[in-house]
Amino acid sequence: MHSIHIEVSADVRAALDAHRPVVALESTIISHGMPFPENLEVALAVEQVIRENGAVPATIALLNGVPHVGMTRDQIEVLARAGRTVTKCSRRDLPYVIAKKLHGATTVSATMELAHMCGIEVFATGGIGGVHRGAETSWDISTDLKEFSRTPVMVVSAGAKAILDLPKTLEYLETEGVLVLGYRTSEFPAFYTPSSGLALSHRADTPDEIAAMHIASRSLGSPAGMLVANPIPAEHAMDKQVIDTAIARALADASAQGIVGKEVTPFLLARLCDITEKSSLTANIALVKNNARLGALVAVSLAAQRA
Numbered sequence: 566m567h568s569i570h571i572e573v574s575a576d577v578r579a580a581l582d583a584h585r586p587v588v589a590l591e592s593t594i595i596s597h598g599m600p601f602p603e604n605l606e607v608a609l610a611v612e613q614v615i616r617e618n619g620a621v622p623a624t625i626a627l628l629n630g631v632p633h634v635g636m637t638r639d640q641i642e643v644l645a646r647a648g649r650t651v652t653k654c655s656r657r658d659l660p661y662v663i664a665k666k667l668h669g670a671t672t673v674s675a676t677m678e679l680a681h682m683c684g685i686e687v688f689a690t691g692g693i694g695g696v697h698r699g700a701e702t703s704w705d706i707s708t709d710l711k712e713f714s715r716t717p718v719m720v721v722s723a724g725a726k727a728i729l730d731l732p733k734t735l736e737y738l739e740t741e742g743v744l745v746l747g748y749r750t751s752e753f754p755a756f757y758t759p760s761s762g763l764a765l766s767h768r769a770d771t772p773d774e775i776a777a778m779h780i781a782s783r784s785l786g787s788p789a790g791m792l793v794a795n796p797i798p799a800e801h802a803m804d805k806q807v808i809d810t811a812i813a814r815a816l817a818d819a820s821a822q823g824i825v826g827k828e829v830t831p832f833l834l835a836r837l838c839d840i841t842e843k844s845s846l847t848a849n850i851a852l853v854k855n856n857a858r859l860g861a862l863v864a865v866s867l868a869a870q871r872a
């Protein structure tokens with residue numbers, strides 16, 4: 566068993582001890598995914614959506630090297646104001662940030678790992694990392710994808726952004742034995758738009774079905790997590806032409822400026838926000854809340870089915 570100290574907030578601790586529903590939230594979306602002050606407003610609003618739907622939110626980050634699961638408003642504000650100066654922390658970065666006693670904002674992979682260590686099984690976010698376009702030469706494949714194969718946490722997301730190579734991302738997940746479940750859709754959603762044209766093999770139409778599949782996965786003893794792909798609601802979706810053009814420009818800028826490694830995703834997210842004059846941010850906020858709601862409903866169902 567692990568022996569590292571994790572600072573679990575009192576409300577999250579109480580919920581876990583009583584087997585009540587808890588939903589994990591990541592913090593890179595706060596520090597590196599959105600500008601201040603919208604990032605702070607969204608982080609707090611998303612927690613509220615989870616509470617309104619019957620679960621306890623557990624925002625995860627490292628403060629002075631200590632992993633925190635469940636954070637206060639003031640702690641979230643520290644990350645929101647610090648923005649991209651906080652260390653973006655994927656699984657490989659955790660030992661460094663812990664030993665150096667740094668602040669770290671957790672990506673999907675590190676959030677899954679810390680959530681799992683605390684017994685949290687449901688995690689809601691916006692988009693996951695994936696196989697980048699040009700990966701056949703750059704080898705840029707997010708460690709988020711590998712994490713799904715070894716950590717049994719369900720992640721509710723709006724699919725993956727078309728800054729990525731979506732067909733390769735789905736192929737990678739299939740190779741790693743990860744169930745990708747469309748929620749009320751048979752297509753993989755493309756984050757800002759509800760569809761990518763890529764068919765999914767599996768779908769679910771109710772939170773109960775999703776929870777039952779997670780229970781089945783756990784009862785098989787599978788180490789794998791699950792990706793629940795929840796499309797952006799139609800009324801908040803962006804125009805495909807507008808977002809595709811913005812993505813092409815952002816990718817060209819990244820390439821011209823020689824952006825590589827862990828800087829790629831934050832750079833692209835910030836460029837998209839600028840290029841679209843924040844209309845991408847408005848869509849992003851709507852879909853994160855939508856994912857938080859579904860995450861809470863699934864966590865509630867999971868607790869009920871196990872009771």
Ligand code: PSU
Nearest residue numbers: 593594598672673692693694707827830
């Ligand atoms: N995609 C988004 N928004 C985000 C991220 C990805 O649409 O905020 C963040 C998540 O924290 C994700 C991380 O885990 O970026 C992936 O980074 P990379 O591509 O460097 O693995």
Ligand code: MN
Nearest residue numbers: 705706707826
């Ligand atoms: Mn990468």
